[in-house]
Amino acid sequence: MLLVPEREIANLMTLEAAFDAVEEVFAAMAAKDAYNFPVIREAIGHEDALYGFKGGFDRAGLTLGLKAGGYWPNNLEKFGHINHQSTVFLFDPDTGMPSAMVGGNLLTALRTAAASSVSIKHLARPDARVIGMIGAGHQSTFQLRAALEQRRFEKVIGWNYHPEMLPNIEKVANEAGLPFEAVTLDGMQQADVIISITSAFAPSLMAEHVSPGCHIACMGTDTKGKQEVEAALIAKGTVFTDEVAQSISIGEAQHAVADGLITSNDITELGAVINGTHAGRSSDTEITIFDGTGVGLQDLSVAAKVVDLAQKRGIAIEVDF
Numbered sequence: 001m002l003l004v005p006e007r008e009i010a011n012l013m014t015l016e017a018a019f020d021a022v023e024e025v026f027a028a029m030a031a032k033d034a035y036n037f038p039v040i041r042e043a044i045g046h047e048d049a050l051y052g053f054k055g056g057f058d059r060a061g062l063t064l065g066l067k068a069g070g071y072w073p074n075n076l077e078k079f080g081h082i083n084h085q086s087t088v089f090l091f092d093p094d095t096g097m098p099s100a101m102v103g104g105n106l107l108t109a110l111r112t113a114a115a116s117s118v119s120i121k122h123l124a125r126p127d128a129r130v131i132g133m134i135g136a137g138h139q140s141t142f143q144l145r146a147a148l149e150q151r152r153f154e155k156v157i158g159w160n161y162h163p164e165m166l167p168n169i170e171k172v173a174n175e176a177g178l179p180f181e182a183v184t185l186d187g188m189q190q191a192d193v194i195i196s197i198t199s200a201f202a203p204s205l206m207a208e209h210v211s212p213g214c215h216i217a218c219m220g221t222d223t224k225g226k227q228e229v230e231a232a233l234i235a236k237g238t239v240f241t242d243e244v245a246q247s248i249s250i251g252e253a254q255h256a257v258a259d260g261l262i263t264s265n266d267i268t269e270l271g272a273v274i275n276g277t278h279a280g281r282s283s284d285t286e287i288t289i290f291d292g293t294g295v296g297l298q299d300l301s302v303a304a305k306v307v308d309l310a311q312k313r314g315i316a317i318e319v320d321f
């Protein structure tokens, strides 16, 4: 069995490797070669922690396993560890023997950023030049970095509920040599692509804030009750997702479905666009929406990639288990 500790991930994983892993597994999901297991998420009644498992099996990539982890709100203050903690476990699908244990904290941010980046590649207008960020927390910088790879963006605009956090994304824009402008929500009308990545439980982005032809990646809503985007905006656009079952239950589309504005039949897996069984964007004025809910197979695919890279570089720690 191989171990790849958290401390090694930053040196091993690249944006490109994460992108390829997630694009491949979304395609496998849509082709029904890969599926996610039901998600377990429990308040364990200790340290206010939320703990759970996300797992799945990719028959095409032969990746089997799970990510175990969650959120410990007191970690930073009490123990000096980050609050989100996760570890990926991979198993040999032929034998059930454990094959790898991989640090999952940085990988989670990279696989989430890769998902919206894949959606931009396949759904944004080719001439997209202005990218708008809603959210400026931990995930937002990873999101922006990965998104900038996909189009010849010329400007980054941003709005955040806590404006004092906007320098986080301004820094990423400037590192890429792009100007940054803080805007009001109305100012988002300039954007050709919008990524929303907040922990909000009420919508900020309304239909009137979005111009025709925009692609929106809704990445923050991954739990029942969370919401970043007005349900009417979801109904106005064409909705794509990683997994339909999660989109309608814990994703951004949960509200539009609950309000009776759309049904699960109106939502397409992004993998279908990658595989060419769905045409994707149909006009320059269509609003496309990616509801990125975060699936276990994303975690497993990037972890498998990291194990490969670690083996090639002689960094993986082999244990007799």
Ligand code: NAD
Binding pocket: 108, 112, 134, 135, 136, 137, 138, 139, 140, 160, 161, 162, 165, 197, 198, 199, 200, 201, 202, 204, 219, 220, 221, 222, 226, 292, 293, 294, 295
């Ligand atoms: P963070 O705590 O670092 O940042 C939170 C962000 O939300 C900040 O921009 C903050 O200003 C904003 N915010 C907080 N309260 C708000 C409110 N009431 N209205 C509008 N904005 C508000 O969190 P993070 O690590 O960046 O994660 C952001 C979100 O992404 C979380 O909801 C997290 O669960 C989700 N997430 C999703 C996936 C996925 O696969 N889809 C993966 C990882 C994280």
